[in-house]
Amino acid sequence: MTVSVEKPVAPAAAPTTTPLLSVRGLHVAFDSERGPVHAVRGVDFDLARGETLAIVGESGSGKSTTALALNRMLPAAGRITAGSVLLDGALDLVTASEAELREVRGARIGMVFQDPMTSLNPLLTVGRHLDEAMRAHGVDRRRRTARAAELLDLVGIAEPAKRLHDHPHQFSGGMRQRVMIALALANEPDVLLADEPTTALDPTVQDQILTLVEDLGRTLGTATVLITHNMGVVARSAARVLVLYGGRVVEQASTAEALGTPEHPYTIGLLRAVPRLDAPYGTRLEGIPGTPPDLAAPPVGCAFADRCPLAGDRCRTEQPPLRTLPGGRTVACWVEDAPAVLTAAGSRSAAAAKPKAPLAEVADAAPVLAVSSLGKVFRSRRNRVVALDDVSLELFRGETLGVVGESGSGKSTLVRTLVGVHSATSGRILFEGRDITRPGRADQRALRRSVQMVFQDPYASLNPRLTVGAIVADPLVSQGIGTPAERRRRVGELLERVGLDASAADRLPRDFSGGQRQRIGIARALAPEPSVLICDEPVSALDVSVQAQVVNLLADLQAELGLSMVFIAHDLAVVRQVSHRIAVMRAGRVVETGPAEELCAHPRHPYTQALLAAVPSPTPVSARAAA
């Protein structure tokens, strides 16, 4: 782990007169069919040398756009309409020439992006990637070759000299993200912009990558801007937090303050919506009602006013300025004691909230779905992959069985085998006592009616050309249930049941937000009155505030309809929130099963322990508050 640091590194605590990066009044607009979309509307912040600043917010808050705008990496449709980004207090990156920017990119500001699978050029070796990065900044050939291996070693890739000759497809996702970090740090930049660097990764890999970024930041004195939607990641890695909403900073504070005693109603709402592994079992999640503002026609007043329980007339007519509170934290809200008011309101709603549906008559009932020694092997010309290995599970009536595991653990294969997309290689599947491992025609018809699925991607899983009504009625039509009039009535009922207006039936999916689409997907799954609902990562693509709403909806539906659910997710906190029992999968095997609360509190299998330990908690670490 030796690395030559050529630039003098200012100690993080040293009072520098000019911040490394100073952003003032940044405005970014995107051209769209409906006119300009004002994605960023006046963002100010400073970044000191060696500091780690987190920018948090949900999709559409402007956090990624802000990051991309800093070194003018916006896509073609986007442009900076106002503001300045001063590097060292001297060079304004907003007005800098392309040549000046090229000197800054990579050399002064390095970037790490979200998806390591697509961020590396498939045709170039990892060595060539590193070589290109250094070559762009005039490092001579001999030094490039030597340093490339050094860099791979630095980010923890074994046998670096050998792996330089490998192509990206020969690395796993986590390893590729290490390569991305090596690239971003190749020229020892002063700033590292990391845009959701761990979102696409499994928790244990996320943990490794965050540790790496922290360590390197410390060793090299790099300042890091960490863009994330994950409060746990913030609590773990950042010293200071900037909360964005509707393209504006709504709150800026130290991590301990922002997560411990949030001031802005949005920050408070966001934190309440995050499922926690340490929350009392059975606590209902609180989502933030409503949807983010339409930034093609930005609101005159506070962007959050429409979703804010405390909003008054002034909030709707006048933009709140950033107020500086004691201790240097800032908040943009007209309500001065928002936390106190909200806490009072919050405790009332918590008292009114229903706990998770209790499990009735589990002991004596036979399981709805029973899987015994299920095995699935995929064979190709060259290899044989055991996707499921001796999996045995039971699902009882009215129960939610959570299935967690990292990518490649066999979760999706399990689901697909259950619904008959894949045929099992070995083992048995019993549905209500009938063997459906190799279902006959009649069994298949019955199964299609009784077992329904909710899919992960609410954007891809609804046919964009069908009306919502046609989508929800689809299972009824294809299974020949009801007359057209009956189906129409049923669709209206279902839409209302999932919290949408019955008039939604005449509109197209594109008119709805992600959360609303997922509600449509759920309505479709409920249409043929199934007894088992299989949810494959139903909330992974949603923001936390929306995720909470969908999770609550599923819990309510289960209580009302007596559904049995299989809930698959990679986020343990969410799974714990919705499940009665949890099964942990790894490499095609179920390594541990148990009641949700007990399994999370006292994991027995080392893998479950590792999985739990790797999930960063959104609670600020008190030790970090002192730093």
Add this chain to the structure above:
Amino acid sequence: MTGYLLRRLPSAFGVLLLASFAIFLVLRAVPGDPAETLAGSDPSPAAVDAIRHDLGLDRPLLAQYASWLGHAVRGDFGRSYLIGGSVSDLLGQRIGNTVELTLGALVFSVTLGLVLGVLGATVKNRFGQTLLSAFNSVSLVVPGYVTGFVFVFLFAVTWQVLPAGGHESILADPQIGFQYVLMPALVLALPVSAILSRYVKDGIEQALSEDYARTAKSLGVPPRRLLWRHALPNALPPVLTALGMQIGVLLGGAVVIEAVFAWPGLGTLAEQAVTRRDYPVVQALLLFLVAVFVVVQLLTDIAYALLDPRVRLG
């Protein structure tokens, strides 16, 4: 890489063998009898039978095929029924010329396609874009014989800088040979280059919008290098596929263009042989075309594997 090649070769031979059988059968199914044609007007049935026996046409089809194939693999494609002489010699004289024309057209179409495609992806002003797309549309839709006559009129008749037609071997005298091949090859290449440039342009635009291009940009890689070293290689695979298929268009187009420029190639030979049911000549010609195609497909696959390391695994 060698392993990849070894996996690909058997199927290439398989295709060739199947094609040879299909060619043999299809020709026999076409109405018309070479023996009757050869026997002249109003022949006696005995004479026709004698000729048929002479040519081996009275033997069972499979036996005919087997003996033809047996000779073909040794380079002996039989004798022409009508023109006389060995088919190999007959084709040998012409193939070189057609290959020369096609290769010339290939070089032109690839060069033009790349240049126009890269320009299309990089020229941002509206006038330039309009000009490029107008050029491509015209190249694509105007038939070769029309462009050919226009070129002859301009370069050979009006300005008298190039010969109107005919052929001089480029190997014997590169300078003179080049003057002869320039016009027909360019005329043949234009439509193909328009298609290729489209693939190049789309491929580059696609590659530049990918995440890895953003990564390179964020590292300060200069735009020119981003284009040539990062985007272009990723744009090439579909271009290669298109090129492989366009080889057929070039060979087919050569027949017409040869007529326009009085180019002594396979085109004229093919025409004569087909109308007179000169089986051995037609068979050899078709087999040659199929072989060219198979080889081109094989080369395309190899080029794919060279370009993209992921393909070598498959």
